[in-house]
Amino acid sequence: MIFNKRHTYISIFFVGTMAFGQVSRPNASPYTNEGTFEKLKKKYPFIVPIDRPVPSNIKIDRDIEYKNINGSSLKADVYYPIDDSKKHAGIAMVHGGGWISGSKDNEKYMAMELASKGFVVIAVGYRLADVAKYPAGIEDIENAIQWLQTHHKKYSLDKKKIAVLGESAGAQMATLVGVQKKNNIKAIINIDGIVSFIHPEAEESTYASYWLDGDRNTNLKNWTEASPLEYVSKNTPPTLFINSSQPRFHAGRDDMMKKLKAHNIPTEFHEIKDSPHSFWSAEPWFTETLNYTVDFLNKVLK
Secondary structure: OOOOHHHHHHHHHHHHHHHHOOOOOOOOOOOOHHHHHHHHOOOOOOOEOOOOOOOOOEEEEEEEEEEEEOOEEEEEEEEEEOOOOOOEEEEEEEOOOOOOOOOHHHHHHHHHHHHHOOOEEEEEOOOOOOOOOOOHHHHHHHHHHHHHHHOHHHHOEEEEEEEEEEEOHHHHHHHHHHHOHHHOOOEEEEEOOOOOOOOOOOOOOHHHHHHOOOOOOOOHHHHHHOOHHHHOOOOOOOEEEEEOOOHHHHOOHHHHHHHHHHOOOOEEEEEOOOOOOOHHHOEOHHHHHHHHHHHHHHHHOO
16 A cells, blocks of 8 residues: 555554554654744744844853753853842743744743843743653753752852743643642743643644654643643642733643632733734734733733
């Protein structure tokens, strides 16, 4: 029997998933701010690239090794205020890319702007799905936060005030770190990331299956364990959702907000009208996202 390329891929996916509990690698393209902008401008011709100079009131430490695992160096960039006369709240930023692509460099503009407004920001490079499956990336984010707290004096960091922020897949990861009581996170910023892989609204499939080491049927344990919604309690920190107008990326959000409100935990969401996923990668949406983030953090952290 002869298959074309598309049919071959689909056949391999289903045979690999159903028979062996394994998932073929998704055909992921590099995930960068520049590449995303080029894709988005075709449908949204009014957008412009993010182009901001490094603010004069911050410093940047690039490619700092926060952990070495079996000879593999895990690195992060730290953006921090020059003003060391007082302690600053911290933010761990987690890039998106379907758990398989993207890099900490995607966070540079947001990290710079947040640092200029008085936050110590660590943009985390974590192990992607090709290198290590779940929960490796989650552990990396936790290790990066611990590294930052250990070096609190250098950065004038208030190590008791740490927030997590992520976009897309990074938002799911950041939220999962944030809802774990052991991490003592004080605020969560979820930018268009799902909060449950098992919610009725969830539509994740191939990318999630690859990262979670099996599809929902073969590895329900991981799909459940990696769903932040499952952990929401009276100990969950204040949570902000900033969403596109694409319903797929809202999976579980309303239920999570309902749980938070039941515990009188501050939560809010802002849906950017007529926006695509990855809206934060272009103007005017970048500035809108930044303003929502800063307003929320100023309310709950300062």
